Amino acid sequence: MSKRVFPFLFHHLQQQSPLKPLQISFKVEGTVQGVNFRSFTAEKAQSLSLTGFVKNANDGSVVGEAQGSSSNLDKFVQHLNMGPRAASVSKVDQKDIETKEGEGGFEQ
Template sequence: MAESPETHPGPANDAVRLTARVSGVVQGVGFRYWTARKADELLLTGTVRNRYDGSVELVAEGSTAHVGRFLDWLNSPRAPGRVENVESGVSPATGEFDEFRIVG
């Protein structure tokens, strides 16, 4: 029986890092809380924080598939608030995080 990627993330060389800036109505609406919960659900590590300009900045690391699902969620109507734009980039994971945390 094949193991589910939900319980066993891909190998370390499959890990990627998503860096994103989310703008719109994303502060004061539970965006960071629900983003952290979604990241936990997808076994991602990283951080999410409010920026002074009203946007939210996040860094998430995990398997390519889970990071892709996370980015899809950020761009969907299921994300809290009203996301108007997601600027993002993907690079190799650094492994610096051991959990997903709300910071700042």
């Protein structure tokens, strides 16, 4: 496919490449602190080979970033919407952010 003939499509396909990692930031609201949500999140991220972090926020939410393949990030966000058994998730916000080179592991 020629970059000159289809520049927008070429750029879009590059963005969607399964080999190119994507990164999201996320915020989970509801009853998500004191219910092992961070451990749950880290476990799910590690099982999906994602890198990043999760932490408690001062407003009672849980926030973080995750980097990996598009399909694994989609699965990860599904897990965030469910949460661990003791949690009650009312809202999950996510947005695409710039990837970070050399990131390894998932911290909590």
